[in-house]
Amino acid sequence: MITIKEVARHAGVSMSTVSYVLSGKRSISEETKRRVEESIVALGYHPNAGARALASNRSQVLGLVVPLRSDHNLPVIMQFVASIVASAREHDYDVLLLTKESGPGEAHRVVARSMADAIVVMDVESADPRIPELRTVDAPVVLLGMPDDHQGLSCVDLDFTTAGRQLAGHLADLGHRSIALIGSHPSVYERGTSYAARLLAGFTSEMAKRDLPASVHSCAPGYDAVAACLDEVLHPDRGTTGLVVHNEAILGQLLLELRRRSLDVPGDVSVIALCPDDLAESLPVPLTSIAVPAAELGSIAVEMVMSRLARDHAPEVRLLQPRLTDRGSTRAR
Numbered sequence: 281m282i283t284i285k286e287v288a289r290h291a292g293v294s295m296s297t298v299s300y301v302l303s304g305k306r307s308i309s310e311e312t313k314r315r316v317e318e319s320i321v322a323l324g325y326h327p328n329a330g331a332r333a334l335a336s337n338r339s340q341v342l343g344l345v346v347p348l349r350s351d352h353n354l355p356v357i358m359q360f361v362a363s364i365v366a367s368a369r370e371h372d373y374d375v376l377l378l379t380k381e382s383g384p385g386e387a388h389r390v391v392a393r394s395m396a397d398a399i400v401v402m403d404v405e406s407a408d409p410r411i412p413e414l415r416t417v418d419a420p421v422v423l424l425g426m427p428d429d430h431q432g433l434s435c436v437d438l439d440f441t442t443a444g445r446q447l448a449g450h451l452a453d454l455g456h457r458s459i460a461l462i463g464s465h466p467s468v469y470e471r472g473t474s475y476a477a478r479l480l481a482g483f484t485s486e487m488a489k490r491d492l493p494a495s496v497h498s499c500a501p502g503y504d505a506v507a508a509c510l511d512e513v514l515h516p517d518r519g520t521t522g523l524v525v526h527n528e529a530i531l532g533q534l535l536l537e538l539r540r541r542s543l544d545v546p547g548d549v550s551v552i553a554l555c556p557d558d559l560a561e562s563l564p565v566p567l568t569s570i571a572v573p574a575a576e577l578g579s580i581a582v583e584m585v586m587s588r589l590a591r592d593h594a595p596e597v598r599l600l601q602p603r604l605t606d607r608g609s610t611r612a613r
Contacts, residue, residue: 282325291319342368342585343396345378345387347403351465351500353529356556356572357402360424363578364400371586373397391419398585400424404435406472420588424581425474432595434588436580439599440475440554443570444482446602447524447552450568452490455613456522456550459487460495460513462534463526469498479526479554495520501529506537514541514549521613525553528572535564546611557605566607573600 288295293312300306301316308316319325344364346357365375376396387410390396397419401410404425414421415432423435451459461483463469468476480496487494495518499509514520525531531553538545545551545565553560553569560569580598587593 282323284325287316287319287323287325290323291315339394339397340373341376341396342373342582343376343378343387343390343399345399345401345403348379349403349467351467352403356528356559356574359556359572359574360402360578363575364582367579367582371582373582387414387417387419387421391417398422398589400581400585404474406474406477408474420585422581422584422588424577426478426597426599427474430597434584434595434597436577436584436598437475437600438573438577439601440478441482441485442599443554443602444479444484444526445486446482446604447479447526447554447570448483448486449490450552450604451522451524451550451610452486452492454522454550454610457492457613458495458519459492459522459524460497460518460520461524461526462509462513462530463496463498465500465527465529466498476526483524499527499530501527501533503533503537506530506533510534510537510541514543520549522550522610523552525551525555525567528553528555528559531555531559531563531567539564546609550610550613552610560605560607565609567609568604568606570602570604573603576600 284295284298288298291298293316297308297312298316301308301313344361346361348354361377368375378390387399390399399417399419399421401414401421402424404423404427406428408427411427411429411433421433423430423433424437426435426437448459461480463480464476484494484496495513497509497513499505513523525534535545538549543549551567553567554572555569556572556574557569560567577600584596
């Protein structure tokens with residue numbers, strides 16, 4: 281295995297100079313830096329992770345807090361995780377997954393033990409009990425989500441409130457007057473998960489603005505739960521003609537159950553969803569949808585972490601604007 285000593289000899293510099301080039305702890309002339317980098321490439325040198333961490337006072341690890349709950353849609357969660365891992369590797373960082381449900385204190389523990397240089401937190405609640413602690417962590421923290429009280433914190437997310445308005449508005453503009461929101465698992469709302477609450481707020485505010493009744497239903501996954509939900513949503517007294525679905529886990533089952541009931545999409549019922557594009561495109565009926573931009577959100581979260589690691593970057597909030605794609609699953613009434 282190639283050593284730092286061999287790199288130094290090849291570049292005609294001291295071992296300490298090679299170390300400074302790798303760590304960036306001292307200013308090195310561009311010419312010397314170029315020679316060292318060329319030698320590293322020519323020899324195929326890979327710095328030892330432990331030695332690199334000691335030299336830079338960094339672990340080169342990004343902590344990702346993502347509790348894996350039973351009400352999570354794992355394939356969608358893994359799209360976020362994959363994006364964060366890939367983006368972190370571009371910055372020569374590994375990712376430490378913290379998947380156990382953790383309360384206040386976890387971020388401090390990870391940073392204090394030098395397990396990670398920075399933390400990305402997913403599964404953010406509207407009134408998240410971890411917020412006071414996260415404000416005091418001695419390391420950059422980025423929330424992939426937005427709590428109600430986000431002052432002093434860096435957050436990135438889809439603008440779910442605007443998405444809720446757009447989903448309701450799309451159907452209302454097509455002439456639908458009885459529109460139902462089929463939302464996430466009941467426990468998601470009970471826990472106060474931020475994204476679900478914000479989409480619900482956007483949906484109900486848009487319906488109120490148009491003086492239309494807001495019909496809201498949470499739904500657990502599984503055939504029986506979906507069938508029972510549709511029994512309620514499609515009760516003849518409601519006259520429902522439009523469905524907004526914010527629950528990726530049930531989309532396939534919901535479309536199959538509508539077909540079993542001889543209801544055509546969009547002929548009898550218009551359906552629009554918030555879900556990843558690849559899911560919307562692959563369903564038995566391709567769905568008009570607002571995308572969950574997991575890859576973009578994960579990449580931005582890592583970018584925000586790296587900006588704060590590189591310099592004293594002020595906290596910021598970035599909300600991506602919703603992008604609606606019409607795939608023909610909605611129709612004018």
